[in-house]
Amino acid sequence: MLLSEVDNNVIVRVVEINTNEKAKQRLLALGLHINDVIQIISNSNFSPILIKNITKNDARIAIGRGIAQKIEVEQVV
């Protein structure tokens, strides 16, 4: 499923990033990699999607809805 479709507080694993190269470089630089486990902190259509990278115990990253629709994730049970 797409990152933009994940509900609040759900934990998912990043499967694929199909954004353009510049966005992909920025995501990688911010420490978001394939197989990273992330938690969705806020996903409402009034603001960008806020995620926290659990594998890295990292800061939160805000991702615009357009880009979140190009990131493939799977639920981590």
Add this chain to the structure above:
Amino acid sequence: MQELLLGVELPKKLKSSKLYKTVALVGQPNSGKSTLFNVLSDIKVSTANFAGTTVEYKETNINLFGNTVHLIDLPGLYSLNPVEMGEFLTLKFLIENEVDLIINVIDSTLITRSLELTIELLELGIPIVTALNMNDEAQKKGIHINEKKLSEFLGVEVVKISALYGKGINNLLEIVHSSLIYGSVKPNPIKFTHHIDEWINKIQNELYIEINSNINPRFWAIKLLENPEIVPKFVKISANEILEKSKIDIIDKHKTELFEAFAYERHHHSMEISHKTTKYISHFKMPFIERLDLLLLKPPTSFIFGIFFLLAYFFLIFYIGGWIASALEDPLQSLTPIYEGIKNFSPLLWIITDGIYQGISGAIGIVLPYFLPLLILTAILEETGYLARVAFILDNIFHKIGLHGKSVAPFIMGFGCTVPAVYATRIIESRRDRLLASVLLNFIPCSARLTVIFALTTALTGPIWAIVILAYVLVAIGFTGKLLSLFLPKPLGMIMEIPQLRFPTFGVIIKKTLYKVKDFFKVAFPFLILGSIILSILDYYKVTNFINSLLQPFISGLLDLPKELGSTLIFGFLRKELAVLMTSQAFGITNLSELPLTITQVVVYIVFIIFYLPCISTSAVFWKEFGWRHLLLTVVVGLALSTFSAVLFKVILTTFFI
């Protein structure tokens, strides 16, 4: 990308000094570099803070155990593959200058991600000392890093510090001193997986570097594969087919883009190192700060807090600004008689001195009072990290006008003065967003224009019209943005780190504000003085009525305004609030309420003044920052918007109201 790097010039002054050793602070944004810089620069020999071409550098000489060291705080970057303007400059600086030592500042609470940059910095071959900053916060979060082990893995000195509380600074300075004096060993970069490393070594042997630089040739071999666009011309490769063969082989084995393969390798190393050196002891319960942060970020509470803070922000600015302005009014006015004597000596000289005095009293009496509280409040917003939250909240609204949240900071600054706001657009990554943001920025009513609105509406039409006009201004900015963004490529979506909420440190806020005020006096102030001198000379030679008749067909014909207002538009270009002062002079009255204008005429006049031209200081900064073509676009869009809005208001008001 290549031309972007070439298009970036370092400020001429910014060369690493030949006499002293150069130490550069390099780290990811929000890792506390500036705080560390401020702490280190307290033991300073001399400071020379200056605005770089695109991003402000902070540079100073510090006294380190007797010898002077040249310390530079470079813009933060996430990786040596630059995406943002600031990152280009840091990379370019590190490549082109003799940097003797890098202090790699790391936010210890984000150790894993920060190590990815550290691993990349090792490849540069410049000696490094790693400073694990915010050590106290990491401990509070149950993160314990074994710096001895980390030092072994990275092959560089590692020291724990807390710049905010000044802890561990002496230890850091001793290590920096010893590595500068005894020369620390060049770091040995971490090996990639076998077959990639083989290719790198093969490429490295074929490399021919024209100028001697302290950059490890291996770095160029890696970048030729990973990000060839940033490899400068002085790096040549004799046998090109090796490069091609290696690219094909790596892509074949990794099934991904080259830059992804390298990014993944460094990510893997940093994970491995951080697992072996960092223990997450207590799983901390959500501290109060994080629960508060969720309220500030998650809708709907985020909007409630957002509106509250925005209102408080403006109320404080106008309350404090108004108070300072009135407090300064009498002393400034009382100074006028001093140079009264020159009048009978030579009227022209008097006019010029009066012009200079008006310029100074205008800047200090009108612009500065609103500018100072705005700078302090904006610095607080930045220091606490709340500005990133505002960008997060407003991102959707900004998207509708073709921008994204990150351009919030310049827009908020724009309410104070457009000049610092134009500098603030440097944090916006893509040039496209930056150009659009700067055009729209021009229409944000600066403190001078707000003075015009409030002065005229309170004197003649009542505050209601001020709100109507301000509402119209925001709508107009939205539409213009929407319209302009149709001609521009699609905006890059928002990808932004939301830093920790932190208590602001008083010292950093004061330093930031003083730095910006000094910048304002260096750039905008001279133009304010120049503007008033030109104005007083024009006035002296009675050029004003010539201008009035020149603009008469436009002013009276199209806008139904009395022709005397024509010349005020010229003065408005020099300084916006002068338009108001000139209206009273144009009609030979002292009190604004005696102006012979109907409500419609006042509203039409204000609306036109807000949009028509950027003031002279803004135009100068635009020219310097974006080039004359962009300035011309802004002027054309401004004139079109101002004429359209003025006529629109005239038509509506005359039909429905008076």
